[in-house]
Amino acid sequence: MRVLYFAWLREKTGTSAEEITLPAGITTAAQLIGWLAARGPGYAAAFANPAVLRCAIGQEFCPLDTPLAGAAEVAFFPPVTGG
């Protein structure tokens, strides 16, 4: 699965995109956040407060409790601020 990070999540994790193998037992975006947060200090900082995070699965905005089944691309980012 391809995981993308934008804005300050990209800066804190130090990466914009990576390939991961979804660990057993991780079925939702929220659970993936918990797993990512344990990968290192940068990830812990990026994912410390899930309430301020948004996600997209397959390039569609989704609530964090959305199942990841079949997803090829997941992105995490703060609320959007364009315009």
Next chain:
Amino acid sequence: MMRHIAIQEAPFDTAAELAALNAPGVGGIASFTGVVRGGDGLSALYLEHYPGMTERALERLADEAAARWPLAGCVVIHRVGRLAVGEAIVLVATASAHRAAALAATAYLIDQLKTRAPFWKAEEFGTGPRRWVEARESDEIAAQGWVNDLPPGADGL
């Protein structure tokens, strides 16, 4: 419907974009231009986006506007990268037979773009670190308040 949707670093030519919306049957062309607002020592904005998803999101908003109002044309151009104070960030423009549809569709598109397209802004102050802009609740209220083709607060008029 004539449609021009673009995400680009380069400046856009507003006059040329508006001229391109003029066509037989068009009676009104409305537009909104967003610019980098200075103040408090701000030197520039840095904008990033989610390539692929952004284009899809903007196409969807144009589809929605075209379904709500009888539009002859629609332009949405959003710049990314580093933009200095005073530079234009975004252009939304629509054309229709009459002004009401063009004005309403333009307002709808910019209200929706602010909360439904994956762009992120950071502020730059001199040589200091970038500061990511936080989303505003008022933008969310503006986007969600559109009912019966009228902007928030206008439904009683």
